[in-house]
């Protein structure tokens with residue numbers, strides 16, 4: 030068992046031997062910077078941020094072994110030493126015969142769906158992540174989410190909110206069969222649903238159902254090790270098993286997987302798609318040569334292949350996983366005991382604030398998620414990400430009317446091995462201070478937006494400052 034259970038303090042299982050300074054900013058300065066960035070922290074310069082919780086993707090700190098691997102990277106164009114190290118590691122951990130390296134997760138998705146999906150076919154998933162959804166759609170497919178009923182209410186606790194709804198999965202497969210369903214996927218952990226894990230038994234049952242209908246079953250494995258740790262902690266009969274054994278069972282159930290090494294491989298870039306079927310592999314390799322690169326490097330440099338290979342070994346370490354999940358739960362628990370409304374329970378990689386319940390004085394059209402994101406930056410220099418009406422709401426191009434999303438959440442995604450427990454204490458204090466002043470948080474409205482993926486580039490304004498400006502002009 031990692032760490033003597035009698036200690037309460039969470040300890041990082043690493044020491045720091047290289048540091049990146051953080052530029053300290055003051056509240057008054059941040060107010061100006063935020064207004065200049067149109068109240069959209071995506072448009073802030075990273076150097077103006079104290080703690081960056083925008084994403085856990087590509088933001089990990091690499092270990093000494095990963096950096097040593099980078100130096101050993103073999104940059105030969107074809108059949109480099111680093112390729113074999115990468116391929117053998119992926120094969121050993123995930124058990125797939127064919128491994129196709131890509132520059133990141135969405136390139137793996139494009140190859141997979143481009144090969145397996147015919148126009149009009151369905152792709153079933155617990156929850157598609159937004160790039161996954163977009164890649165299914167761009168292949169002409171229809172992405173359908175089948176989250177388990179327990180995951181619908183953000184305020185209730187359930188240990189496996191990432192499970193797929195097996196009843197609805199069975200219905201879909203029965204109704205549309207292998208001609209109508211291109212593939213079934215499960216996302217581990219379920220990022221869109223709040224970083225929630227799925228049970229091993231649920232993955233195995235979904236795989237069995239898919240197989241019985243002749244439909245391929247794939248995993249979106251971005252956060253596979255965090256999911257495996259939750260299985261060990263929470264699933265009946267799994268507590269005494271090792272992480273590699275649980276991982277091996279998860280992937281033994283699948284025909285293949287896509288993976289972004291920017292998450293559970295501690296890499297800043299990289300990914301792959303892997304499978305058992307050699308004819309699928311052949312088609313994907315041909316596409317790979319056209320779009321990414323030669324099949325032994327895909328979209329990666331030799332040094333990146335090394336960093337991912339080492340990172341994949343390190344992520345399975347129980348002392349790391351214990352610390353990782355304990356640290357995320359600590360932030361969740363501290364905010365929960367301060368009364369801040371949260372999506373429950375804590376996710377693996379992130380804590381999600383329930384902005385609609387945090388700011389009940391704001392209507393969804395007044396963008397409570399974005400208003401909370403802005404307040405958190407102003408108060409503490411913390412950058413977070415709205416997952417709500419700005420990201421998933423829709424604007425009618427004719428009338429300009431906004432249809433809000435189902436939920437307005439704010440994600441605090443925690444980069445791996447980057448911040449210490451005292452950084453987390455600072456984040457907790459900043460969120461608490463914002464929550465204490467919640468009644469004074471003003472609404473936001475769109476000033477400008479693009480028709481696709483508008484959250485990245487939209488600009489916002491406070492209606493009060495618009496009114497003041499209008500009064501001045503008239």
Ligand code: F0G
Nearest residue numbers: 084086133134135158160220251289291
């Ligand atoms: N699948 C999931 C579940 C993801 O969370 C992501 C990325 C991808 C696929 C795509 O991988 O970025 O390497 O192309 N998620 C990041 C995030 C961007 O912030 O959650 P990618």
